[in-house]
Amino acid sequence: MGETMERIDCDVLVVGGGINGAGIARDAAGRGLRVVLCEKDDLAGHTSSASSKLIHGGLRYLEHREFGLVRKALIERELLLRSAPHIMWPLRFVMPHDAHQRPALLIRAGLFLYDRLARREFLPASRGVALARHAAGQVLKADFTRGFEYSDGWVDDARLVVLAALDARERGATVLTQTLCSGLQRHPLHWSATLTAIDGRKTKVSARCLVNATGPWADRFMQDAAGAAPGQHLRLVKGSHIVVRRLFHHAYAYIFQHPDGRIVFAIPYEREFTLIGTTDLEFTGSLDDVAISAGEVKYLCQLANHYFRQQISAADVVWSYSGVRPLVEDAGASAQSASRDFRLAHDSNGAPMLTVQGGKITTFRKLAEEAVDWIGPLLGNRSAGWTARACLPGGDLFGERPSNRGVLEFDQWSAAMQQRYGWLSPALVRRYARAYGTRIKTMLDGCRSLADLGPEIVPGLYAVEADYLITHEWACSAADILWRRSKLGLHLPSGSAEKLDAWIAGRKADAPAGQPGAQAN
CATH class of the missing domain: 3.30.9.10 (D-Amino Acid Oxidase, subunit A, domain 2)
Structure with a gap:
């Protein structure tokens, strides 16, 4: 007898696990919409982890008279710094x-x-x-x-994507990494799609709206998966x-x-x-x-x-x-002068589809807000935007609302963590504080001594952290952990990735039946 395919009904299917897809999933889930996000590789596996890692207005864009883009980005700059002062700073x-x-x-x-x-x-x-x-x-x-x-x-661009996805999941979204979206079909009132995980498991999704947040793949996705011609080509x-x-x-x-x-x-x-x-x-x-x-x-x-x-x-x-x-696309502009502003392409010819074109990390929250402002009313949801008043996971150093204190007093908060976890080296506490913010308490829950962290898999990476990243942050491989969830790969001797991959494989093998590695979804 054939294996039963899981089925999910949702309001919004977001394809693409970069910063824009994660941001839209987060905003939509926070407004009460049922959301599924799928990404064919790792979160931030491509463009969103390959930036200059800056939250900035874009000083050079003034030269091209993009005053609106610069102003929008400058407004977002301080707002974002307040929302996640552990992974962003002046x-x-x-x-x-x-x-x-x-x-x-x-x-x-x-x-x-x-x-x-x-x-x-x-x-x-x-x-x-x-x-x-x-x-x-x-x-x-x-x-x-x-x-x-x-x-x-x-x-930290890659961690920003992960935190946005984490917030989306904690607000009810289903986040599926290493999962390819294929077999898309458009109907008058919904989209049907087949999501295929890397292990071959398939999920059938019925969604009232589709969001194409595949970044540089956006044109190809519209043509190959959705059978639609792009309204304006990407450069x-x-x-x-x-x-x-x-x-x-x-x-x-x-x-x-x-x-x-x-x-x-x-x-x-x-x-x-x-x-x-x-x-x-x-x-x-x-x-x-x-x-x-x-x-x-x-x-x-x-x-x-x-x-x-x-x-x-x-x-x-x-x-x-x-x-x-x-x-x-701007045929008259050079590569360096082409606009970094975003455009949201709306398509309501049947079940609605929104395609994200362009954009930059600094304006991801605003892009997501505008996207859901369009999606929500089409689906009967008129909830207002909320992300301007919310911290990202781990950013609530001094309360649930973003504040200047998180930015201006991060060092004092970090010093308090040094006191709380005095049995750890200052360098390790500093790294944990920067990477996880207040989620350091979740990761180290029950730990009272260095021995409680488990084995040191590779220098500076203990089992408790690797477990946390696999269980809560969708990490599946050494590359996910050493180059996106952290940059430990820069500091480790050769052969470290192989050791970590072997440890991850052993962890999966030891997982109880029906719980493949206890990986987050």
């Missing part, structure tokens, strides 16, 4: 002035506007600096004597980053101008490294096989070498990553 940037590029007066005017397009509650304003007397100037070449300093924010642009041993020991980041008009950041990363990126190249290859090219490595090294005293080459690169950004 970051001060220094822009050395190169006399052969943008005039100083133009930069000063742009920063003046950047400071004033949206209200700032805790981020300091921009200012001019003499680099000879500034901490960030010491590692720069002597040619650079003048610069500018301004504020934006840092984010695919590859951005790549390199990581080298740290080039400076202060807390500032840099924004560098390139003669070709592009902007490249150099950012303190994981305490021991410097992150340099990004590139902007038209992309036409396979979306399942995206990697940095030798030319991109050379480009980023050369630009860093133009500014820093310490010179780097391809041999200094310890890690790199690349992602493809789906931008709304």
